[in-house]
Amino acid sequence: MPALSIDQLVVRYGDGENAVTPINGFTASIAEGTLAVLLGPSGCGKTTLLSCVAGIQHPTTGTITFGDTEVTDLDAAGLTTYRSGTVGIVFQGFNLVPSLNAAENVQVSLRAAGVARAEARGRAAELLTEVGLGERLKHHPASLSGGQQQRVAIARALALDPPLIVADEPTASLDHVQVEVVLRILRSLTARGRTVIVSTHDPRLIPLADQLIEMQPHAAPTPGGPTIEVTYTAGEVIFEQDSAGDRIYEIVDGVIEITHDHPNGTSTVLATLSAGDQFGEMGPLFDLPRSATARAVGAVHVRAYTVEAFRSKFGGAHLNQLVARTNAGRDAMTE
Amino acid sequence: MILAALRDLQWRWKRFAIAIAATALVFSMSLVMSGLAESFPLEVDHLLASFGGSSYLAPKGEVGPFTSASIVPTKEAPRAAPMLFWAAALRVKGEPRQAALFGLPPRWPIPVEHGTGRRRAGQIVVDDSLGLGVGSALHLGATDYRVVGTMHQRTLFGGQPLVIFTIHDAQARLAGGADITRAFIDRAGPDAPAPAGLTRFSRAETAADLLRPVQSAGQSITFVKLLLWLVAICIIGSVVFLSALERSRDFAVFKATGVKGWQMGLGLALQAIVLAVVASIVAIGIASLLAPLFPMPVSIPTSAAVSLPFLAIAIGLLASLAGLRKTMTADPVEAFGGR
Numbered sequence: 001m002p003a004l005s006i007d008q009l010v011v012r013y014g015d016g017e018n019a020v021t022p023i024n025g026f027t028a029s030i031a032e033g034t035l036a037v038l039l040g041p042s043g044c045g046k047t048t049l050l051s052c053v054a055g056i057q058h059p060t061t062g063t064i065t066f067g068d069t070e071v072t073d074l075d076a077a078g079l080t081t082y083r084s085g086t087v088g089i090v091f092q093g094f095n096l097v098p099s100l101n102a103a104e105n106v107q108v109s110l111r112a113a114g115v116a117r118a119e120a121r122g123r124a125a126e127l128l129t130e131v132g133l134g135e136r137l138k139h140h141p142a143s144l145s146g147g148q149q150q151r152v153a154i155a156r157a158l159a160l161d162p163p164l165i166v167a168d169e170p171t172a173s174l175d176h177v178q179v180e181v182v183l184r185i186l187r188s189l190t191a192r193g194r195t196v197i198v199s200t201h202d203p204r205l206i207p208l209a210d211q212l213i214e215m216q217p218h219a220a221p222t223p224g225g226p227t228i229e230v231t232y233t234a235g236e237v238i239f240e241q242d243s244a245g246d247r248i249y250e251i252v253d254g255v256i257e258i259t260h261d262h263p264n265g266t267s268t269v270l271a272t273l274s275a276g277d278q279f280g281e282m283g284p285l286f287d288l289p290r291s292a293t294a295r296a297v298g299a300v301h302v303r304a305y306t307v308e309a310f311r312s313k314f315g316g317a318h319l320n321q322l323v324a325r326t327n328a329g330r331d332a333m334t335e
Numbered sequence: 336m337i338l339a340a341l342r343d344l345q346w347r348w349k350r351f352a353i354a355i356a357a358t359a360l361v362f363s364m365s366l367v368m369s370g371l372a373e374s375f376p377l378e379v380d381h382l383l384a385s386f387g388g389s390s391y392l393a394p395k396g397e398v399g400p401f402t403s404a405s406i407v408p409t410k411e412a413p414r415a416a417p418m419l420f421w422a423a424a425l426r427v428k429g430e431p432r433q434a435a436l437f438g439l440p441p442r443w444p445i446p447v448e449h450g451t452g453r454r455r456a457g458q459i460v461v462d463d464s465l466g467l468g469v470g471s472a473l474h475l476g477a478t479d480y481r482v483v484g485t486m487h488q489r490t491l492f493g494g495q496p497l498v499i500f501t502i503h504d505a506q507a508r509l510a511g512g513a514d515i516t517r518a519f520i521d522r523a524g525p526d527a528p529a530p531a532g533l534t535r536f537s538r539a540e541t542a543a544d545l546l547r548p549v550q551s552a553g554q555s556i557t558f559v560k561l562l563l564w565l566v567a568i569c570i571i572g573s574v575v576f577l578s579a580l581e582r583s584r585d586f587a588v589f590k591a592t593g594v595k596g597w598q599m600g601l602g603l604a605l606q607a608i609v610l611a612v613v614a615s616i617v618a619i620g621i622a623s624l625l626a627p628l629f630p631m632p633v634s635i636p637t638s639a640a641v642s643l644p645f646l647a648i649a650i651g652l653l654a655s656l657a658g659l660r661k662t663m664t665a666d667p668v669e670a671f672g673g674r
Contacts, residue, residue: 047671056591056667083667084593095588095670099346100339108339112594156592168671 003032003195004053004164009062011048012263019263022048023059024242028213030197032163035190035208038199040215041287046199047092049215050166053197054087055079066164066195084113088157090167094149096141102128102152103137109159127155131185147178154185165189167198171205183208216289222247226309232296239280241293247304248281254300260292272297281310281322336594339585340602344609347578351606354574355614358567362618362643365563367625370633371493372556377634378490379545382497383538385446385489386439388416388520391541392533399544400518400536409502409516412530414523416440417516419505422495425475427465434465435491436498438505443520445499450484454501460484462496473498480504492549494631564650567611572654575607579658586665599662604655611651615643 011023022045030036038046051057053064055071056079064071066086074082083089096105106124111117128137131151133144141149150170157165167186171179179202187208189196198205206212222228229252232238239245241261251273258270258279270292273279283290284307311319344351391400392415394407401420409417419438424431439445445452445460450469452460459480461467473480480500489497506512521527525537536544546553579586586599619640626633 051668051671054591056671080590080593080595082593083591087593089591089670091588091591091670095584097339097342097585097588099342104338104342108336108589109592109594111338112336112589112592112598160593
């Protein structure tokens with residue numbers, strides 16, 4: 001049985017045409033004692049997912065279950081208890097309290113959980129020694145390096161010995177020397193059956209992972225070589241919003257319509273393109289999901305390029321112009 | 336969370352020190368105000384103690400012996416001491432001074448610090464705050480009065496010194512020497528029957544009569560005290576609220592790590608209480624330095640000084656309400672993402 005199950009998770013901000021959906025139907029399961037690494041570019045919802053798993057944010061729909069606890073069913077008091085006893089959080093920016101020294105930063109959650117002062121002090125010293133900061137108990141965050149601060153943050157996350165640790169970009173603010181120590185500590189956290197989820201776009205964490213979770217699936221390479229010719233009939237979809245894609249398109253003949261679908265079921269026509277126009281460069285170029293749907297208005301003949309093929313045929317400057325034109329078009333839409 | 340609250344006080348000590356100094360000044364003014372308000376009944380107590388007597392008599396229909404507007408012949412109460420009272424501006428050493436003037440029988444005993452309380456014609460007993468010593472003269476119109484005794488802390492209406500003439504000199508000044516009076520001091524108790532045409536007043540009723548002219552002043556002082564407490568609440572509240580604003584990320588982290596909202600609120604309330612209580616203790620020192628500098632008598636009551644720290648706790652709690660909301664509504668989501 002997995003320690004953590006995430007099922008059809010949807011997180012949506014706002015409503016109507018301005019709604020944003022950073023997580024749309026995400027499903028994953030992570031076994032007990034596993035170090036799972038969440039991968040994906042900025043903005044793909046890694047932090048949002050972690051905050052949902054940590055019981056900090058409530059998803060729009062979907063369920064999260066850790067052990068026997070259905071996190072998404074907990075009320076405010078239940079979530080506080082869950083955060084206090086079940087989850088330890090390591091934040092990207094360390095988030096240590098500047099007025100407290102290293103030991104006191106670790107002690108806070110212990111004291112708030114009702115642990116006696118002397119016991120909390122002892123536990124904090126023990127944890128900080130474990131992460132190699134036994135000599136710096138009385139140091140304030142300002143006098144610690146980034147790596148040392150992150151180690152204090154890890155010790156704080158471990159204070160109440162939680163079975164689940166979530167770490168949001170734990171190496172983002174660290175140099176390579178500090179990263180090594182933090183990676184070693186993160187790897188060791190699973191030793192006692194603890195489940196650890198780390199979000200990152202730092203490839204150095206990949207070899208450490210027991211499980212890699214791609215927040216945004218990469219597009220499978222389209223068969224047929226670097227440049228292919230495709231024809232579509234009226235109403236046929238060339239690519240769909242939120243899908244991954246590896247092709248940039250050029251219309252040889254016919255007309256296509258680019259539409260953006262909103263979560264409330266409405267859609268906006270962003271552009272109508274005809275022969276000679278090029279489209280669909282943003283997704284493959286930046287490894288992002290498609291932000292709109294392209295549909296043939298009548299019979300359409302398109303030429304589909306891989307990014308490399310497009311660049312070698314039209315040049316980097318042309319690609320940049322295309323990106324700039326798309327961005328200008330989006331800005332105009334939002335004004 | 337108490338630890339975090341106390342450490343934050345240390346961390347931002349300069350700001351809190353400034354707030355403590357400002358609040359202490361406000362509290363000390365409030366103490367001085369209490370001292371001023373207290374001085375009115377204290378003056379009255381001192382005066383009535385000096386005059387002795389167990390009750391006072393005034394013409395029937397009058398509100399009290401010291402505010403009597405009627406006159407009666409002194410023979411109406413032959414066993415009591417006639418008393419004339421009026422307020423006037425005297426020129427003392429060239430400067431005009433407002434004083435409370437009395438006429439009492441020459442042998443009516445007046446306790447004095449120096450000299451004698453018994454006066455003969457042309458002799459007076461004065462409060463030492465008038466600046467006249469035994470043997471010196473007070474020029475009043477065309478008449479010189481010789482000071483034969485001085486009293487200490489015998490004033491009325493917020494520091495007006497007492498000047499006590501013989502009843503005959505007072506009658507000469509007010510009624511052309513007619514043997515009349517406005518009231519009597521009597522050694523008979525308050526329950527004794529009053530002579531015909533007169534009403535008997537107890538010491539308490541007499542004290543109330545003497546306090547009536549300063550009643551609105553006392554109420555104003557109470558109002559100013561309330562305003563000062565409000566200012567104290569604003570000072571502490573704004574500092575604690577600013578602190579809460581700056582610590583919103585810390586609160587988000589605390590909440591994200593399972594600390595309950597009320598625990599954070601408790602820490603913030605503690606900060607406000609510490610600030611207020613320290614300010615109240617400093618205020619007691621400042622007030623004791625300020626009190627003698629006031630032109631009016633200031634008698635800071637011990638009860639006011641003792642109760643100030645407790646009042647400060649209440650003020651601190653009220654002041655922390657603004658910041659308290661900030662802690663309760665802290666969103667743990669804010670803890671995510673880089674600084």
